[in-house]
Amino acid sequence: xxxxxxxxxxxxxxxxxxxxxxxxxxxxxxxxxxxxxxxxxxxxxxxxxxxxxxxxxxxxxxxxxxxxxxxxxxxxxxxxxxxxxxxxxxxxxxxxxxxxxxxxxxxxxxxxxxxxxxxxxxxxxxxxxxxxxxxxxxxxxxxxxxxxxxxxxxxxxxxxxxxxxxxxxxxxxxxxxxxxxxxxxxxxxxxxxxxxxxxxxxxxxxxxxxxxxxxxxxxxxxxxxxxxxxxxxxxxxxxxxxxxxxxxxxxxxxxxxxxxxxxxxx
Numbered sequence: 026x027x028x029x030x031x032x033x034x035x036x037x038x039x040x041x042x043x044x045x046x047x048x049x050x051x052x053x054x055x056x057x058x059x060x061x062x063x064x065x066x067x068x069x070x071x072x073x074x075x076x077x078x079x080x081x082x083x084x085x086x087x088x089x090x091x092x093x094x095x096x097x098x099x100x101x102x103x104x105x106x107x108x109x110x111x112x113x114x115x116x117x118x119x120x121x122x123x124x125x126x127x128x129x130x131x132x133x134x135x136x137x138x139x140x141x142x143x144x145x146x147x148x149x150x151x152x153x154x155x156x157x158x159x160x161x162x163x164x165x166x167x168x169x170x171x172x173x174x175x176x177x178x179x180x181x182x183x184x185x186x187x188x189x190x191x192x193x194x195x196x197x198x199x200x201x202x203x204x205x206x207x208x209x210x211x212x213x214x215x216x217x218x219x220x221x222x223x224x225x226x227x228x229x230x231x232x233x234x235x236x237x238x239x240x241x242x243x244x245x246x247x248x249x250x251x252x253x254x255x256x257x258x259x260x261x262x263x264x265x266x267x268x269x270x271x272x273x274x275x276x277x278x279x280x281x282x283x284x285x286x287x288x289x290x291x
Contacts (some may be wrong), residue, residue, distance in 0.1 A: 027245065031103050036139075042102075043127065045121070045166055045167055046230070047099070047102070047103060047106075047108075047111070047165040047166060047167075047228070048166050048224070049106075049191060054167055054170045054171050054175075056170045056173055057112055058133070058134070058167075058170070059114075061133045061134070061169065061170050061173070062114060062115075062133055062134040065132040065133040065134050065136060065169065066116065066132075066134060066136065069132050070138040070141070072138070073120065076122050076124065077122065077123040078120050078121070078122055078123075079120075079121040079122065079123055080121075080140065082121070084121055084141075084144055085120075085121040086155060087150060087155070088120070088139050088153060089119045089164075091119075091150060091153050091154050091157045092117065092119030092137060092157050093119070094154070094236040094237070094238075094249075095154060095157045095158050095161045095232050095233070096112075096115075096117045096135070096161060097236065097238050098232045098233075098235035098236040099112065099161060099165055099232055100112055101158070101291075102231070102232070102235060102236060102290075105290055111277060112133065112135075115134050115135040115164065115207060115253055116134055116135055116136070117135040117136075117137075118135065118136050118137065119137045119138075119139070119157070120137070120138050120139070121138075121139050121140075122138050122139065122140055122141065123141050123143065124140040124141055124142060125140070125142040126140045126142045126143075126144045127140070127141070127142045127146060127250070127253060128140045128143060129143055129156050129160055130160065130171070131160035131161065131163045131164050132164075132169060133163065133164060133169035135161070135162050136166050137157070137161070137164075139153075139156070141180070143156065146249045146250055147246060147248065148150050149242065151164055151233075151239045151242035152242050152243075152246045152249075153244065154233050154236065154238040154242075155229065155238075155240075155242055155243035155246045156237075156246065157229075158228070158229030158230065158231075158232040158233045158236075158243075159225045159226055159229035160225075160229075161163070161229070161232060162224070162225035162226075162227075162228035162229045162232065163221070163225045165228065166221070166224055166225065166228060168221040168224075168225065169196075171221070172221070183211070184237045219266060219267050222266045222267055223267055223272075223275060224270075226243070226272060226275060226276060226279070227245070227275075227279050227283070230243060230279055230280060230283040231283045231286060234283055234284060234287045235287055235291065240280050240283060240284070241280065243280070244273055244276045244277060244278050244280070247267075247269050247272045247273050247276065248273060250269055251269035251270065251273070254269065
């Protein structure tokens with residue numbers, strides 16, 4: 026029975042892998058965009074109704090302008106790669122929301138929000154572009170669908186484990202499942218998330234450059250983020266995001282590579 030369920034899971038992993046047209050990588054994504062995007066769009070609309078959206082201010086118009094420039098760069102990149110229709114189902118939106126948190130996020134299909142609290146740190150258009158490039162990169166790389174797929178796989182294995190351990194004493198069963206939950210999160214889900222963040226940082230640099238922004242300002246942005254955090258960030262091992270110091274180090278290494286890549290492509 027155990028071997029049967031393991032075989033089923035391996036088959037699901039294999040059939041759920043698809044090549045992302047932007048990155049060229051084969052990724053584990055069990056949720057098609059035709060299913061994922063409508064869910065994301067509905068959640069985004071609900072969020073906008075429940076929160077105050079800031080419109081027609083200098084900052085709000087800047088975010089919209091930068092978003093459009095970064096999305097145009099993504100379209101140009103994909104057209105160069107031979108995939109001019111890859112973004113046809115995306116419905117780009119860029120909003121500024123009244124919220125003191127230092128945050129911005131993107132939902133699948135191109136729905137992006139900036140919180141007002143991040144603007145004192147991203148206080149130039151190039152730094153807004155660094156954040157926007159990162160968020161647009163999440164959408165292009167299908168990170169939302171991959172995260173959902175990984176979480177579903179984690180839950181599915183947990184359920185399978187519960188079935189396989191059903192004849193074990195309750196205390197032993199609970200202990201094993203609890204250890205699995207912690208181990209799969211710290212050893213699987215969190216590194217998976219940090220990998221996505223780093224990939225979005227790297228792709229974001231390319232989009233910034235292609236849109237005509239100064240990629241060096243991505244380093245300045247994260248130096249300012251690091252200073253603003255006051256050293257209160259959790260250990261990288263227990264975080265969904267790389268440490269600011271890791272990001273800064275990576276960006277310094279990746280910027281020359283991104284500049285050379287874009288120069289050769291365009």
